Amino acid sequence: MTSRPPRPRERGIPEATVARLPVYLRALQALQDRGTLTVSSEHLASIAGVNSAKLRKDLSHLGSYGTRGVGYEVEYLVYQISRELGLTQDWSVAIVGIGNLGRALANYGGFGTRGFRIAGLLDADPAVVGKTVASLDVRHIDNLEDVVRSKGVSIGVIATPSTSAQGVASRFVEAGVTSILNFAPVVLNVPEGVDVRKVDLSIELQILAFHAQRRADGDSGRGVDRAGLELT
Amino acid sequence: MTSRPPRPRERGIPEATVARLPVYLRALQALQDRGTLTVSSEHLASIAGVNSAKLRKDLSHLGSYGTRGVGYEVEYLVYQISRELGLTQDWSVAIVGIGNLGRALANYGGFGTRGFRIAGLLDADPAVVGKTVASLDVRHIDNLEDVVRSKGVSIGVIATPSTSAQGVASRFVEAGVTSILNFAPVVLNVPEGVDVRKVDLSIELQILAFHAQRRADGDSGRGVDRAGLELT
DNA sequence: ACGTGCTTGTGAAAGCGCGCACAAAGTGGG
DNA sequence: CCCACTTTGTGCGCGCTTTCACAAGCACGT
Ligand SMILES: NC(=O)c1ccc[n+]([C@@H]2O[C@H](COP(=O)([O-])OP(=O)(O)OC[C@H]3O[C@@H](n4cnc5c(N)ncnc54)[C@H](O)[C@@H]3O)[C@@H](O)[C@H]2O)c1
Ligand SMILES: NC(=O)c1ccc[n+]([C@@H]2O[C@H](COP(=O)([O-])OP(=O)(O)OC[C@H]3O[C@@H](n4cnc5c(N)ncnc54)[C@H](O)[C@@H]3O)[C@@H](O)[C@H]2O)c1
Numbered sequence: 001m002t003s004r005p006p007r008p009r010e011r012g013i014p015e016a017t018v019a020r021l022p023v024y025l026r027a028l029q030a031l032q033d034r035g036t037l038t039v040s041s042e043h044l045a046s047i048a049g050v051n052s053a054k055l056r057k058d059l060s061h062l063g064s065y066g067t068r069g070v071g072y073e074v075e076y077l078v079y080q081i082s083r084e085l086g087l088t089q090d091w092s093v094a095i096v097g098i099g100n101l102g103r104a105l106a107n108y109g110g111f112g113t114r115g116f117r118i119a120g121l122l123d124a125d126p127a128v129v130g131k132t133v134a135s136l137d138v139r140h141i142d143n144l145e146d147v148v149r150s151k152g153v154s155i156g157v158i159a160t161p162s163t164s165a166q167g168v169a170s171r172f173v174e175a176g177v178t179s180i181l182n183f184a185p186v187v188l189n190v191p192e193g194v195d196v197r198k199v200d201l202s203i204e205l206q207i208l209a210f211h212a213q214r215r216a217d218g219d220s221g222r223g224v225d226r227a228g229l230e231l232t
Numbered sequence: 233m234t235s236r237p238p239r240p241r242e243r244g245i246p247e248a249t250v251a252r253l254p255v256y257l258r259a260l261q262a263l264q265d266r267g268t269l270t271v272s273s274e275h276l277a278s279i280a281g282v283n284s285a286k287l288r289k290d291l292s293h294l295g296s297y298g299t300r301g302v303g304y305e306v307e308y309l310v311y312q313i314s315r316e317l318g319l320t321q322d323w324s325v326a327i328v329g330i331g332n333l334g335r336a337l338a339n340y341g342g343f344g345t346r347g348f349r350i351a352g353l354l355d356a357d358p359a360v361v362g363k364t365v366a367s368l369d370v371r372h373i374d375n376l377e378d379v380v381r382s383k384g385v386s387i388g389v390i391a392t393p394s395t396s397a398q399g400v401a402s403r404f405v406e407a408g409v410t411s412i413l414n415f416a417p418v419v420l421n422v423p424e425g426v427d428v429r430k431v432d433l434s435i436e437l438q439i440l441a442f443h444a445q446r447r448a449d450g451d452s453g454r455g456v457d458r459a460g461l462e463l464t
Numbered sequence: 465a466c467g468t469g470c471t472t473g474t475g476a477a478a479g480c481g482c483g484c485a486c487a488a489a490g491t492g493g494g
Numbered sequence: 495c496c497c498a499c500t501t502t503g504t505g506c507g508c509g510c511t512t513t514c515a516c517a518a519g520c521a522c523g524t
Contacts, residue, residue: 014480014481015480016480016481017481018439018442019435019439021438021442022432022434022435022438022439023419023435025438026417027419040501040502041501041502041503047419048419049419049421051482051483051484052483053482053483053484053503053504054481054482054483056501056502056503056504057481057503057504059502059503060502060503060504064502064503066501066502066503067489067490067491067501067502068489068490068491068500068501068502068503069489069490069491069492069499069500069501070490070491070500070501070502071500071501071502072502084442085441085445086438086441086442086444086445087438087441089445091437091441091444093437100335100336100339100340101336101340103332103336104332104333104335104336107332108332108333108433110434111433111434111437114434114438115441116437154444155437155440155441155444178447179440179443180440181433181436181440185258185342186258187255187259187279187280187281189281193447195440195443195444195447197436197439197440199431199433199436200254201337201340201342201343201413201431202254202258202343202348203251203254204413204429204431205323205325205343205348205387205413206253206254206257206317206318206319206346207250207251207254207429208387208411208412208413208427208429209317209318209319209323209347209348209387210250210253210317210318211411211427212318212323212386212387212410212411212427213321215410215425215427246510246511247510248511248512249511272470272471272472273472273473274471283512283513285473285474285512285513285514285515286511286512286513288471288472288473288474289473289474289511289512289513291472291473292472292474296472296473298471298472298473299471299519299520300470300472300473300519300520300521301469301470301471301472301520301521301522302470302471302472302520302521303470303471303472304472465524466523466524467522468522468523468524469520469521469522470520470521471518471519471520471521472517472518472519472520473516473517473518473519474515474516474517474518475514475515475516475517476513476514476515477512477513477514477515478511478513479510479512479513480509480511480512481509481510481511482507482508482509482510483506483507483508484505484506484507484508485504485505485506486503486504487502487503487505488501488502488503488504489500489501489502489503490500490501490502491499491500491501492498492499492500493496493499494495494496494497494498
């Protein structure tokens, strides 16, 4: 537990930028589908819903891929962002907890499109194990290590009730999975070096409720005009 | 389009704090269920997975509800956070797009527990309209305005394909809904004063892939020990 | 009544992220 | 060849966020 030096900016792209690159990528692919060859930061920014200076600064972290006076070559930029995000390789995903949400995720076509392949579905309920969901058969959770190793799973998705989530996370980690996407409303405890992201619908609703209440508090009679909302 | 003054900190709780209050609330309710009466910032922080100083500063925005030398009274804090987040009143939610995801959301029990009531389900597909999902019958999207008005819907959830999402959002806005939770992978365009939050699974996976790739780049042969990961 | 020990609440410092504004660099027309 | 125009890449200032560190405050035992 040596006290780390104040982050020597390893070789790095800022987190905030990383979180926006997928948005840019999607916008660029939409342009590509429409046959657009080049795009200005202004135009791309408006599609992606961000400030154009921010977009340029974000892209500058990947290198200088634009041409002054012209803009960015769409195809080249798509490739560069894909490469930076690691989408030029395939990622195997395992989903644990094939209930309401797990089934929806398994049936969702949007993952396969961009380098993510669902390699395994796991559940603990005998009534679910053995069933076929999205042309994969649901295996018993005890096979987790097998599935991870044989399919080369590197991303684990947790869609179990929150009581089971920590246990599943630990098993993922033991099996060597270092990237976890968690839908259960609990804080997961994992060793350093394991990356956990959470998706929590209740939190999103509560944040919306907070802002809605604040708006209602201020608006007495008079019309809106309340500004300063942050649109994520 | 008057240029706004540099944000006079209306009367406000920082955004970052608002996003964490629901996490604290959940931790507190777990303590409450276990019969715990008071909790220190250190303890609560470790449950919630944050730094204790941050927790104290967050809570200080709500007022001084702690007792030095003792900690915080769990029940009182639950109430204060609930009130601040607007959970002491009921919020009606309408879900549009009753497909894989919409059905999972409708069947999810976790919403009702905390002030959110699903008041209406809407879809455009004649094969879905009229069906009963989660003991609500699915109405046709043309009834959106009706449903919003008659049920007092204040939060709209969009779970349609991305091609329809903007249209649905606009109809929500026209009907007077100013809080929207969007699952479709598109940037929504809404007038000022409307609050949009998005949940985008593909983006989460891509961020995980980015970090996983970076870890793999550094680790040549030798075991892990890569530090500096930010766990959200 | 008073000291001991624990915990809160917050000032101060450092790090990040955002957006303005502009120089640098390229394009294209004359 | 030069000039007008467009657009990138970035220096800079500002405000938000996080974390440290500690004085102030409270409980409890004696
Ligand atoms: N459904 C939603 O829309 C929704 C919304 C927000 C959050 N969530 C969260 O997502 C999670 C799943 O929700 P759901 O509605 O799909 O629940 P669900 O009850 O329908 O499904 C949970 C599944 O997990 C399985 N399971 C339980 N313990 C397990 C274990 N130890 N190992 C493997 N599988 C196990 C169960 O057999 C079941 O099939 C929950 O934590 C829930 O809070 C769901
Ligand atoms: N299923 C998932 O796990 C998942 C994951 C990530 C993102 N998403 C996104 O969530 C959205 C929904 O996904 P899904 O898998 O449920 O899709 P789906 O095709 O199963 O369901 C979409 C539903 O929306 C309805 N619909 C279409 N146009 C409509 C309109 N104009 N008005 C009302 N209803 C309309 C359709 O009839 C259908 O029932 C998509 O945008 C998808 O990209 C889904």
